[in-house]
Amino acid sequence: METSTLFAFLVILMAAAFFLGRGRSLAQAQAAGGVRRLNSLPSYYGMLTLLWCGIPSLIVLSLWLVFDSVIIQQLLIQSLPADIRALAPAELGLKVNTIENMALTGMTAGAAPYELEAINTLNQLRGTSNTALTGLALLIAALAGFWGWSRIQPDLKARNQVEGAFKFILLACSCLAILTTVGIVLSVLFESIRFFSMIPITDFVFGTAWSPQMAIREDQVGGSGAFGAIPLFVGTLLISFIAMIVAVPAGLMSAIYLSEYANSKVRGVVKPALEILAGIPTVVYGFFAALTVAPMIRDTGTSMGLSVSSESALAAGLVMGIMIIPFVSSLSDDVINAVPQSLRDGSLGLGSTQSETIRQVVIPAALPGIVGGILLAVSRAIGETMIVVMAASLAANLTANPLEPVTTVTVQIVTLLVGDQEFDSPKTLAAFALGLMLFIVTLGLNFIALHVVKKYREQYD
Amino acid sequence: MEATANIENATGEKVEIMNDVVAQPNVDDIHETVGSPFCENAKMAMRDVQVYYGDKQAIFDVGLDIGKNEVVAMIGPSGCGKSTFLRCLNRMNDTIDICRVEGSLKLEGQDIYDPKLDVVPLRARVGMVFQKPNPFPKSIYDNVAYGPRIHGLTNRKAELDEIVETSLRKASLWDEVKDRLQSPGTGLSGGQQQRLCIARTIAVSPEVILMDEPCSALDPIATAKIEELIAELSENFTIAIVTHSMQQAARVSNRTAYFHLGKLIEVNDTEKVFTNPEHELTEAYITGRFG
Structure with missing residues (x-):
């Protein structure tokens, strides 16, 4: 299943969770003698069920998508013949790239037998990963949603818990900006450190001449x-x-x-x-x-x-x-x-x-x-x-x-x-x-x- | 008159208040000020003053004299126009775009709304102290020296020092601040700040001082000090003070003017206003039935 379809399914599940949770609390309210017997309004119980259904599953989904490609690449390399695996990291990367491109475009003309094998493995791995992800995400959503639903009692403090969950969501959003900044700074910092390992930092900070053209070949003129x-x-x-x-x-x-x-x-x-x-x-x-x-x-x-x-x-x-x-x-x-x-x-x-x-x-x-x-x-x-x-x-x-x-x-x-x-x-x-x-x-x-x-x-x- | 029967329950009280309102005259029918709004040696003389904010009229036909070295208190319920009227007296209303003033307002016979008149020296002659203490973010010394400096009252440091000292002494603040004249004016307590503002105003030697609820932001002790100060200042200055506290009006003023919905209802000697008011509205206000 495509990730976007999976996402749509999750949204539908979450909406269902909302109405189920709300319905259960309403039923309990009726049994207990009116909505005033509940700790919170029925929509809060619905919202809480929705959050239980959505958040764990979305967390798993996003983590999966982040680490998915790295893991598949590692598995792909494991499956390559030993002589290819023995290549230098840069050349190995190049080979992996070629295989991934061929798998993407389907243009396999002139591919070596081991490459065709690898393309197959890659497609298989991707298929497995996708199926596993779909199953896992929907399973977690259903289980967590059911658990949240079964927790609904008239004295469950749904209103306070929803409040806490929103605080967490807001915090997560503000962390996004901070993490991005940290990421940018670190990437600039590491590249700079590489630069300073070639050019002394004092030359850079105190030097009065700027002429960054470097000779790429030995015999190149200028720079x-x-x-x-x-x-x-x-x-x-x-x-x-x-x-x-x-x-x-x-x-x-x-x-x-x-x-x-x-x-x-x-x-x-x-x-x-x-x-x-x-x-x-x-x-x-x-x-x-x-x-x-x-x-x-x-x-x-x-x-x-x-x-x-x-x-x-x-x-x-x-x-x-x-x-x-x-x-x-x-x-x-x-x-x-x-x-x-x-x-x-x-x-x-x-x-x-x-x-x-x-x-x-x-x-x-x-x-x-x-x-x-x-x-x-x-x-x-x-x-x-x-x-x-x-x-x-x-x-x-x-x-x-x-x-x-x-x-x-x-x-x-x-x-x-x-x-x-x-x-x-x-x-x-x-x-x-x-x-x-x-x-x-x-x-x-x-x-x-x-x-x-x-x-x-x-x-x- | 109004119901005097001893009614205990809440409904009964409501009836009494309603009776009371019915007993009051309609303000639209009031065209004349009762009492003695005018006096012999008027420092400022206002006649037929109308003030408009855009299309809305805020002051209707107000005529009032402020005598030399007199303290005139202006009282009345919120929104009755007493502050608006006070701000006309040194043209502070000019800073409000939509405000328009009509009628005759004279300072020693000179029309202060004359288009040829320069408003800057007028405001030096008619100083103003505001509701909230508003010291400038400068040192105590510079706050007081601000007026004398811009008006070029003196070029010599020694003279300026003297003006600052006498002004602070007159405002009974000198003893509290003489050791820290260079520290910021905003660091003083509320009451001290208000006295600093008074010192700042008297440093330019105005003839009239307008005070717009000068004690409303202060605690009772600071209020007492300011009231004491007003009594002393009236020896040298003419003072018009707007206040929400009737006790304060009774304590500090010679004459009291009662405003109601933009009209000047009654002006009389303070003692008479508070013991034997002529107008029913004044009586209703000072006995606390509204306001």
Whole structure:
């Protein structure tokens, strides 16, 4: 049976369990003298039976699906002739792959006899596994459901148990996000460790030259491989810095205007407009930067006698700043609105003007929250990819001049991983090390930002 | 008059209250304020004041004088418009978009709703203390120095120190905070915060101080201190205070104004209002039959 069909069967079983459980409790209620004699409402008994029927079976089902393919592969390898099994792991993997592909497509022309044998074994194993899974899942569902059903008594605390089960389901869902994060971090971490076993970590963190082209063949020209991450981080910080110079004043002031001065009509127009800005895909910002802003800056610079690269940090930074404006603006808007009206009244009541009130009372009160918001925006700027891929350069220049081309960490990660790769060369693994560093930097910034925001919250509660 | 028979059961009580309501005059028929709303040496003079929130009228035809160095208490049930009226007196209602004020409101003969008048100096002359203590998230010193600084009352540190000290002394807070002027104002207790707000208000030397239920968020001891303070302040300032506590009105004010559903029902000397009210509604309110 297909997994989806099995799943549908389980759902039907669960629905049946609900009605059976509900019916049994209703019957018992009638015997005991009314629904009020029951500990919980009949639907809770139904729900409890449903959970008993569904959860154990679903757990078994998902575990089975996770480990199924690994176990089948192991069994398949066991069944192969001894001389094939004696091959090196990489070649053995290749053989297994071929067999699996042939089994999948059914194209067995030119297959060796042992391969045909293996395809048969594989198909058999898969069939057995499927039948076993179907039987087991349905059996567990029926048994557990029956057990849950037979437990129903008027004094069974179904309501409390359903409450507990829901808590468990919610917990499981939140664990999913955490486990995914842990999984990503670990995979990046292990690849990074492989990288650092080839390139010393000090060279990576403190090196000032970045040139990841490695010679693949002995006689290949060019590319000695230099993995100093400093130019990349300097470039990232330069572009982020330019972006923040654009985004912070513009975002903050638009937030102040919107929350303090604008009447509801203006707010009704400007706020959605800002949100549209936030909704533009970054790839659109990217070609806007590359095709419109960068040439404009270059031409303006040239007319003033400056030599400006057409992939200057300035162009990427400016456009990224515009992208972040709504982010800064909406975060600051929230924080400014959280400042109690009583503080404004107090200041206005002393005879200060609105701008004095904003500068001396509202902004100082909101400052920690605004700083937190800005730090979040910075970590967004650092992690931003699409704009810089299109508008920033690939040249890892170590410079603070915004008119020169620079590259960023994200751009290099993209470049390293685009196209055909060999995953045991430092060139490719460097992407993971860069990702890890980037992750650490943004994590640190987010941590500080959240800490600051939290501290701010305590002020009025 | 109302039923006076000693009725014990719950139904009977209900009947009594219903009788009571029937006995009250319809508010729509009230067009004049009884008592003495006007006085000789008025600091602020209000005539025919109407206040609207959008289409809804909140204040109807209110006329009231606040005499120099007088304490006027405004009492009345919730939603009767007493706070709204108070906030008209220094144009704090300007901060509410939909609020519209009509009529004549004068401070020493000058129309405070004159479009040419600058509202900023007006609010320095007519200060306000709010219901909830609202110290700025700054040090105690900076809270008090805030007003003098923005109004440029002084440039010299020594003078500013003096203003801060006298204001805190007048608000009877100096002895409690003189050793920690640089610590945050928000760290004080509720009563201290409210006195800090009063000190902050008097630091700009206003002529009139408006108090909007200044003690409603405070405990009885802090309340007693503020009431004591109001008595002292009335020597130098003209004070209008909105309060929910009739005892407080009786203790601190010279005259009392009773508001009901946006109308000013009665204004009289405080003693008269609480011992021998002229209007039935006032009597009903102060004897606790509604409110």
